[in-house]
Amino acid sequence: MTAVHFTTTNPAYQHDDARAMAGYYADHLTAADSVLMWSYADRYELAYYWDRLGVKAKRITLPEGADLDAVLPLLPTSGDVALNVWYTQRADYRGMMGCLLSDGTVKEPERFDVYGMTNVLFHAPALRPPVIKPFEAALSMARITAVGDFRPASADQAICLPIQITLTQPTTVDLKAAVVIQNAFGQPIAHVDAIFADRVQRLSSQLPIGSVLTAYAVLRLPYGAPAGDYSASVRIYDEAVQPSGYSMTLPDGQTRGDMLLPFTREIGSDWAAVDRLTFLPVRSEIAVAGEDLTLTAHDINGGMYRNGDTLNLSLLWDGRGELPDLQLVADDGTWQVAIPSPDYPNRDRIILDWRQVQIPLDAASGTAQVRLLDGTMVGSIMVEAIPALFEAPPFTTSVDVSIPTVGTLVGYSVSGDISDRSQPFTLDLVWQAEQPTAISYTVFAQLVAADGRVLAQSDAVPAQASRPTTGWRTGEYIVDTHTVTFHADATADSNASLIVGLYDAASGQRVPITADSDSITLTTGIPVR
Numbered sequence: 298m299t300a301v302h303f304t305t306t307n308p309a310y311q312h313d314d315a316r317a318m319a320g321y322y323a324d325h326l327t328a329a330d331s332v333l334m335w336s337y338a339d340r341y342e343l344a345y346y347w348d349r350l351g352v353k354a355k356r357i358t359l360p361e362g363a364d365l366d367a368v369l370p371l372l373p374t375s376g377d378v379a380l381n382v383w384y385t386q387r388a389d390y391r392g393m394m395g396c397l398l399s400d401g402t403v404k405e406p407e408r409f410d411v412y413g414m415t416n417v418l419f420h421a422p423a424l425r426p427p428v429i430k431p432f433e434a435a436l437s438m439a440r441i442t443a444v445g446d447f448r449p450a451s452a453d454q455a456i457c458l459p460i461q462i463t464l465t466q467p468t469t470v471d472l473k474a475a476v477v478i479q480n481a482f483g484q485p486i487a488h489v490d491a492i493f494a495d496r497v498q499r500l501s502s503q504l505p506i507g508s509v510l511t512a513y514a515v516l517r518l519p520y521g522a523p524a525g526d527y528s529a530s531v532r533i534y535d536e537a538v539q540p541s542g543y544s545m546t547l548p549d550g551q552t553r554g555d556m557l558l559p560f561t562r563e564i565g566s567d568w569a570a571v572d573r574l575t576f577l578p579v580r581s582e583i584a585v586a587g588e589d590l591t592l593t594a595h596d597i598n599g600g601m602y603r604n605g606d607t608l609n610l611s612l613l614w615d616g617r618g619e620l621p622d623l624q625l626v627a628d629d630g631t632w633q634v635a636i637p638s639p640d641y642p643n644r645d646r647i648i649l650d651w652r653q654v655q656i657p658l659d660a661a662s663g664t665a666q667v668r669l670l671d672g673t674m675v676g677s678i679m680v681e682a683i684p685a686l687f688e689a690p691p692f693t694t695s696v697d698v699s700i701p702t703v704g705t706l707v708g709y710s711v712s713g714d715i716s717d718r719s720q721p722f723t724l725d726l727v728w729q730a731e732q733p734t735a736i737s738y739t740v741f742a743q744l745v746a747a748d749g750r751v752l753a754q755s756d757a758v759p760a761q762a763s764r765p766t767t768g769w770r771t772g773e774y775i776v777d778t779h780t781v782t783f784h785a786d787a788t789a790d791s792n793a794s795l796i797v798g799l800y801d802a803a804s805g806q807r808v809p810i811t812a813d814s815d816s817i818t819l820t821t822g823i824p825v826r
Contacts, residue, residue, distance in 0.1 A: 313383070313413025319346035321409050321416065322379065326354035329376035332416075333394065334383065335359050343381070354379070364496040365393060365426065372397075372424050380406075382415045391494035393459075396513035398422045400457035401450065403571045405517075427457050434556055435546045436533055437786035438466035439501075442509075444531070447560035452524055452645075453571050456516040456560075460531060462493060464501060464508045470535035471500040474512040475542070477530045480651050483737075483803030484609060485530075486522070489514050520575045521568050521613050521649030523641060528803070529558040538785040544751045547805075552743075552751050557805055568647040575613050575649075579676065586671060588618025597667050597676025604660040604682045605768020607737065610636070610667065612650040612675075621669055625654050627680075628664040632657050636667070656680055658733065658770050683764075685773040692727045698817050700810055703738065703766060703799065704730040706817055707774070715744070715795070716824050718752065718783040726777040726797060728759065730769030737765040738799040738808060742779045743816075744823065745794050752787040752825060755779035766799070793823040 322332060332354050334340055339358050347356060359368055372378075380394055389395070399406065401423030409416045428446040435441075443461040450456070460474045471492060478487040491512035494500050501510055516529065532542040532555040542554045577594035584591050594613040602608060614620060623636035636654045656665070662682045667675040692708035699705045707729050713722035724742050737758060744753040758765050759777040769775065798816040799808040807815035 313342060314411035315340075315342035315414075316346050316350070317411040318381070318409075318414055318416060319343055319350045319352055321411075322352045322354055323350045325418065326352065326377065326379060328353040328355075330354040330378065331357055331373040331376060332379045332381055333357050333359055333372075334381040335361055335389065336383070337361055340381075340383070359394075362497040365397075368394075368397075369426050374424065376421070378419045378422050378424070380417045380419070382417065384413055384415075388498060390492055390498045390500065391511055392491055392513040392515065393511070396457040396459065396515050397427070398424070399455040399515045400425065400427065401448075401454050403453045403455075403567070405571075405573065427459050429459055429461065432556075433548050435465075436462075436543045437784070438468045438543075439464050439472065439533070441533070441545065441556070444556075444558060447558070449561075449563055451565035452518050452522040452562035453566035453568055458514045458516055458529065458558075459511050460491070460493075460514065461509060461511045462533070464504060464506050464510070467506060469502050470538050471502050472510070472533055472535055474514060475532045475534055476514040476516060477532075478516055478518065479528045479530060479803065480522075481526050482609070482651060482653055483801075484651065486519050487516060489516060518562065519649060520571070520573050521647045522562070522566075523644055523648050523650070524562050524564040524566075526559065526561050529560065530555045531558065541782070543786075544754065544784060551805060551807075553805055554754075554756060557803075564643045564645060566645045566647075568645065577611055577613055581675070583669070583673060583675065585616075585618055585621050585669065588616065588621075590614055590616035590618030590620070592675065595675060597678065599676075599678060601679045601681055602656055603763070603768070604656055604680060605658045605733065605765075605770065606656050607765065607767055608654050608656060608678065610650075610652040610654070612652070614648050614650055615646065617646060620648075620650060623652070623675065624668050624670065625656070626666050626668055627660065628666065628677075629661075632660055655733075655767060658768065685770050686775075687773055689729070689774055690727055690776055692725065694819070696817065696819065698810065699731075700799065700808060702731060703734055703808060704728050704732075704769060706797065709797075709819055711795075716826055718787045718789070718825055721753070721780050721782040724755070724779045724781050724795075724797075726759075726779070728769075728775045728777060730766075730771060730773050730775065732771050733769050734766040736801050736803075737767045739802045740777060740779070740797065740799055742781050742795070742797045744781060744783075744825070745796055746788075746790040746825075747792040747794075750788075751784065752790060752793060753781050753783040755781045787825070790823075790825045792821070793825045794821045795819040795823060 398419040407418040432444045439462040445458040491514040493510035493512045534542040596611045620638040626633040693710040707727045710725045742755045796816040
């Protein structure tokens with residue numbers, strides 16, 4: 298006699314483990330909670346075990362292909378909500394349900410996996426529809442037509458940000474949105490990517506002109522983030538053709554690589570309850586004398602900087618005491634710079650404190666320490682002094698255009714074929730500094746078609762981010778090299794122009810060159826083939 302024995306651990310014969318998932322629901326959910334699942338009908342596999350294993354939560358089926366307006370009336374009004382993801386069902390590529398259920402929560406959802414399915418449990422979601430407002434920005438193959446609005450909320454609450462586009466040209470790529478949250482200094486502090494899809498989860502490469510697609514981005518500020526002003530930078534890109542992002546024309550006529558959405562967070566965060574840890578690499582227990590205040594973490598962990606560089610500090614404090622002033626002090630005692638405490642008139646007990654300090658322009662090479670005023674060391678850095686260049690380096694074409702309070706564009710050189718849109722070209726700009734600037738400006742170089750379309754561009758802090766304008770010394774020359782890359786949708790043009798200028802990356806505002814111009818035209822009549 299021959300016996301054949303099958304086990305459910307063999308993947309060839311294994312079924313979706315609905316029993317284990319139902320057991321998880323029985324152990325973790327109450328009658329006040331709900332389970333959501335996408336399907337054409339109630340999932341009989343889960344229904345079979347529901348009562349048998351004593352699951353008390355409500356089971357809610359969301360119809361496949363339903364958009365936001367059809368889903369909202371089906372959602373519960375309270376309790377925890379579990380989102381059941383069945384691998385054999387159509388995926389929610391655009392992340393609508395995760396975004397909707399995350400909005401307003403302080404704890405990240407919990408994930409539980411069994412064979413064939415995943416559950417994502419959201420604790421006490423607000424279950425409120427996102428507020429979407431009209432917005433106009435034009436890309437080469439689409440228009441941004443709407444974006445989510447930011448409700449008043451404390452900094453510990455997640456944000457659901459829908460971004461809606463309409464295709465104006467057919468495309469073979471799958472468009473995505475990269476959303477970067479910036480603090481008041483313009484520093485990136487959080488990042489998320491979301492793919493665009495329509496209500497039945499088709500991507501941009503699968504859809505005709507006129508199709509409406511939405512990407513749902515879930516944003517969470519870093520642990521301890523304070524109340525105050527922030528902005529979300531939204532860039533549209535694809536991984537295959539334009540990974541650096543498509544240029545967009547905004548309502549004010551500016552052409553940028555992103556759009557900035559300002560928002561404000563309010564006091565009232567309870568960071569101790571969010572079940573998250575700080576991202577800061579250095580843990581510490583530095584108590585401030587005479588105060589109910591401890592520095593628990595920071596990011597001052599060595600690193601090499603140059604004279605004139607801006608040192609960005611992230612400091613995590615716990616306590617109600619007054620935040621202290623700090624100092625950046627050279628080990629040899631030749632210089633020191635004050636790092637005053639920001640003004641937080643009302644703040645939460647745990648606070649992530651961002652500060653900036655500039656290393657003196659005349660600082661010599663050596664080590665420097667960030668200290669409390671009583672001399673307690675927080676961390677140290679290395680400084681490498683850059684010699685100033687006071688003799689003009691060689692260049693091909695003279696420009697000699699002055700930008701008030703910044704400096705003079707003395708000249709430039711181009712290498713590579715500026716007319717060949719199949720490859721980038723190199724642009725070397727030579728600046729002479731007037732003085733260090735209060736704002737670190739970004740230099741833009743654009744090849745612009747006769748009708749105003751941007752065919753190629755480069756946006757970068759001068760000299761590959763090694764010589765920000767905040768560190769320019771009066772009279773010195775800076776060689777600023779740019780790789781100018783053609784956009785994937787660039788077309789031939791018989792009369793293109795090469796222009797350059799500067800802008801504030803935090804606000805998008807360009808630096809005026811004259812009363813009626815915010816760019817310098819280097820050359821015109823360029824035939825782009």
